[in-house]
Amino acid sequence: MSTTDRRTAIKTRHRQAIIDAATALISEGGTARFSVDELAARADVSRRTIFNHFASIDDVVTTACTHVLGIVIEDFRAAFSASPVEPGSRASMFDAVTTALRATDIPSVIAFLWQALGGFDAADQRPQQIFQATFSRTTDEIARELAQRHADEDSLDAELLVSSLMHGIEVIAHRWIAETGATTGADARALWGRLLERLITTIRTGY
Known part of the structure; x- marks a missing residue:
């Protein structure tokens, strides 16, 4: 290994150590x-x-927040990719996304973001903006992947479906935080499960 390669490896190791330390401290x-x-x-x-x-x-x-979010997105992508592609069905797209949402540890990332941002204060809009931007980024990535997997369907259907679900996730996240204080114990996770199923049922059946 050359001197340049060693220096690059050390810099990469130090950067990751700092991110890991920040994640642990949060x-x-x-x-x-x-x-x-x-x-x-x-x-x-x-x-x-x-x-x-x-x-x-x-x-x-x-x-650190971006890194944690990236891990969750990869977990979602793995769960999403495990579902079979069934062309010609908007219902199958809905099932694929909701199955992945159920399998992904969303409460942990919400709790981490809440802690990292120091909660939400009406006098400081920055934490709320970062929280919303996090969900917006996730929505875009999921919609893009769903459209690619179901290329026979109108891509607008994928965007509308994912947007509805992910904006709903953001809404129930606020309710979940208010009722649990962003803890991730068994009771808090059970509540998340109930809120998620209510969201899925509401969007599936409509008003």
Whole structure:
């Protein structure tokens, strides 16, 4: 391995260690309000190394949120890809997406985002905007993949279906947070399951 390759490998390792440390501190402390010194100690790097990779603590937190979201999207994609493609049926598209939603650990990512963003405060719109942007990104990715898997169907149907479900997920996420405080124990997960089934039934049957 050349000197350049070694340096690149070290930089990559340090960056990932910082992201992993931030993720752990958020999960354990229930908030993203940790200091640079705490982050450096947890990642086993210097303060300077942190700022060589990130502009600020907020930048680290945003990257950690994106990383966690990426893992959840991959979990969803795996569950979604496991379902058979049944051409010519909007109902089969609906079933594929809802099956993947049931199989994906959505409560964990909602709880992580809630903790990382420090909750929602009416006086500070930024956390709410990041939360909405997270769901918007996920919606776009799922709709695109659904349209590709069901190329015989109108892509607008895929967009409408996924948009309806994911906006509904955002709505029940707020209800779930209000009733559980974004905890992920057995009772909280059971409540999420009930809310998700209510959402699926409502969209499936319409008004």
